[in-house]
Amino acid sequence: MREVIVLGATGSIGTSVLDVVDRHPARFRVHTLTASRNVEAMAALCRHHRPEVAVMADPKAARALSRLLGDGPGAPAVRAGEAGLVAAVRDGPADTVVSAIVGAAGLASTMAAVERGCRVLLANKESLVVAGPLLLEAARRGGAELLPVDSEHNAIYQCLPPSYGRDGVTGSGVRRVLLTASGGPFRTRAPESLSRVTPEEACAHPNWDMGRKISVDSATMMNKGLEYIEACLLFGLEPSAVEVVIHPQSVVHSLVEYVDGSVLAQLGNPDMRTPIAHALAAPERIAAGVAPLDLFAVARLEFERPDPARFPCLGLAVAALREGGTAPAVLNAANEVAVAAFLSHRLGFMAIADVVESTLAAVPSEPVTSLEQVMATDARARCAAEATIGRGGRR
Numbered sequence: 001m002r003e004v005i006v007l008g009a010t011g012s013i014g015t016s017v018l019d020v021v022d023r024h025p026a027r028f029r030v031h032t033l034t035a036s037r038n039v040e041a042m043a044a045l046c047r048h049h050r051p052e053v054a055v056m057a058d059p060k061a062a063r064a065l066s067r068l069l070g071d072g073p074g075a076p077a078v079r080a081g082e083a084g085l086v087a088a089v090r091d092g093p094a095d096t097v098v099s100a101i102v103g104a105a106g107l108a109s110t111m112a113a114v115e116r117g118c119r120v121l122l123a124n125k126e127s128l129v130v131a132g133p134l135l136l137e138a139a140r141r142g143g144a145e146l147l148p149v150d151s152e153h154n155a156i157y158q159c160l161p162p163s164y165g166r167d168g169v170t171g172s173g174v175r176r177v178l179l180t181a182s183g184g185p186f187r188t189r190a191p192e193s194l195s196r197v198t199p200e201e202a203c204a205h206p207n208w209d210m211g212r213k214i215s216v217d218s219a220t221m222m223n224k225g226l227e228y229i230e231a232c233l234l235f236g237l238e239p240s241a242v243e244v245v246i247h248p249q250s251v252v253h254s255l256v257e258y259v260d261g262s263v264l265a266q267l268g269n270p271d272m273r274t275p276i277a278h279a280l281a282a283p284e285r286i287a288a289g290v291a292p293l294d295l296f297a298v299a300r301l302e303f304e305r306p307d308p309a310r311f312p313c314l315g316l317a318v319a320a321l322r323e324g325g326t327a328p329a330v331l332n333a334a335n336e337v338a339v340a341a342f343l344s345h346r347l348g349f350m351a352i353a354d355v356v357e358s359t360l361a362a363v364p365s366e367p368v369t370s371l372e373q374v375m376a377t378d379a380r381a382r383c384a385a386e387a388t389i390g391r392g393g394r395r
Helices: 012-022 041-050 060-071 081-091 103-118 125-142 150-159 164-172 192-195 213-221 222-235 271-281 312-322 327-343 351-361 372-390
Strands: 002-007 027-037 054-058 077-080 095-098 120-121 145-148 173-179 242-246 253-258 263-267
Touching: 002 012, 002 081, 002 103, 012 027, 012 095, 012 271, 027 041, 027 081, 027 253, 041 054, 041 060, 041 081, 054 060, 054 145, 060 077, 060 081, 060 095, 060 263, 077 095, 077 120, 081 103, 081 242, 095 103, 103 125, 103 327, 120 173, 120 242, 120 271, 125 192, 125 222, 125 271, 125 372, 145 150, 145 271, 150 222, 150 253, 150 263, 150 271, 164 173, 173 222, 213 327, 213 351, 222 312, 222 327, 222 372, 312 327, 312 351, 327 351
Parallel strands: 002 027, 002 095, 027 054, 054 077, 095 120, 120 145, 173 242
Antiparallel strands: 173 253, 253 263
């Protein structure tokens, strides 16, 4: 029986995790659930899963949750704020932590999980992007097991040989990794019309059901840029060994090419419960509730190169990785600010890349030395991005 903490329980990943957990009551027990502000959804989850601890990032939401759930038998202990999140991870008995809080807000609790030596299901790619070297070193020290939940990284993990963790790229015969991307909702839209894109259009992903922030990232392909950085860090790959490939059907989730010419791919329906079930039960396989892949219905698989003019955010992410140091943290912070401004109609869609590029120029990269330094850089980058937005324009 694995005791599970779900960080970000009311989001799309958290909901999928709990669906898989529900299918295997003899294997998994929910110990802690966390959310940001969605009190009604959190209360429903607590009544169903009966966790010992419930944490709301917003203190006002935590008080509202306490009133809804009461303090009778079976009611969880309700905690609040980032300190409550970190304490729930650090102090509890749970051995499996699902890191699914969107953005840099999930970094501190993810770090606490790896320092404890937990099995960490990493759906929060920003933790690696913002503080990759620190997180990986903490995982080595704590003996944590990092298992990717992003469909692409989980696919890569499944296609790598067992010797990869010990021998790395050279010793395992891996030549390169092909990271697939759907291309989002604007893959074929006329470039001159992209400046008029609305938040509703950007959030209408053709294949995946995701939250608003990650949907916008998919539309700009910043999501793939962040995943590019994550893949290089998580699997110890040089930037030149990873290539992004647009695959509109979202059936091939990623591929690994070997020096002998073999290319291994992981295929499946676009349903996050597949990689979640794989990571929860690894090395075993368990039912995820996902329909079998019907290749005859798919009929064809298409692949194409990304258009750098259409998707400038992807190039900015690659450049930030090559720059190294705190540049990926600056990239991520600027993007979070820009996407929030776009979703609140303060910024045009194509101006998201402009804000990120401007912020990368305004906040020089430094070698990563500590979590405090990374978070200070994150704060400076957010201020610089807000200043850029305040100065103007809707490209």
